[in-house]
Amino acid sequence: MLKLVISFGIFTACFIEIFSVQRTEFFNFYPEMTNLVPGHRFVFEREQMSLVRCVTFCVLSQDCAAVFRKSSSSVCQGFGNPFLFESRNEISNGTWHVKSVSDSCSIGGYIWNPIIRICYKYHSIRTSIFVAKSTCLSEKAHLLLLTTERIHNFAVNVMETQSSGSLYVQGSRDSISSSVYQDDHGRQMSNLAWSEGEPSMDGTFLRLNTEYHRLEATPGSTGRRFICQRGQL
Structure with missing residues (x-):
């Protein structure tokens, strides 16, 4: 009986420790990736698993840094670092819970901004x-x-604090005669903050200018600074 009590006590302590890790190291919700999953294989997959069990399983699994739980079937999938996903995302109803977001982001000198919730790195070298x-x-x-x-x-704040001059940003169009810009995933961009008279026929890419902090078309050949962003959807 004594051995049983001791064993139960150890099990309870371990569970509390695991649950504590889950509460402190995981965001409860990562809305930027809602209903999207990467197009590559997961670390693990379990059916009919609660969110607490799903996250705890990830804590105990090697190479798991995030979980995706499908809304309709309660299927739990574990993935690696979500800020290093390379494949295109696919549509699937569910929510993300990410382990140690700031740590996952920070590989290679990247910074997690918790206010606007982006993982970024400013590059000061001027390039095309x-x-x-x-x-x-x-x-x-x-x-x-x-x-x-x-x-x-x-x-804009980066431009001002770093005295960077204009920045290259994401977005391109098929030709200089087109007014439709797309992001790197091929999705049409809307509500762009254009400078007056833009988009001009100057080029097919985008830069954020220094005078009015608005977007302008550019051929992209001039050396300018830029910001890289991880974890985009």
Whole structure:
């Protein structure tokens, strides 16, 4: 009987410790990736698993840094570092819970901004947009995508604090005669903050100018600074 009590006490202590790890190291919810999963294989998959068990299983599994729990079937999938996903995302109803977001983001000098919730790295070397895009891809990232006013203001703040001059940002079009810009995933971009008279026929890429902090079309050949962003959808 004494051995049973001791064993139960050890089991309880271990469970409390595991649950404590889950509560402190995982965000309860990572909305930026809701209903999207990467197109590569998961670390593990379990059916009919509660969120607590799903996250705890990830804590105990090697190479698991995030879980995706499907809404309809309660299927739990474990994945590696979500900030290093390279494959295109696929649609699947469910929610993400990510382990130690700031630590997962910070590999290779990247910074997690908890206010606007982006993982980024500022590059001070002036390059063409082609080199900038290639640099970001080599770091498993993309050029900064101005999807919200808060991210736009963040980019402006970087320009001012770093005295960077204009920045290359994500977005391109098929030809200089087209007014439709797309992001790196081929999705049409809307509500872009254009400078007056833009988009001009100057080029097929985008830069954020210094005078009015608005977007302008550019051929991308001039050396400019840029920001890479990980974990984009």
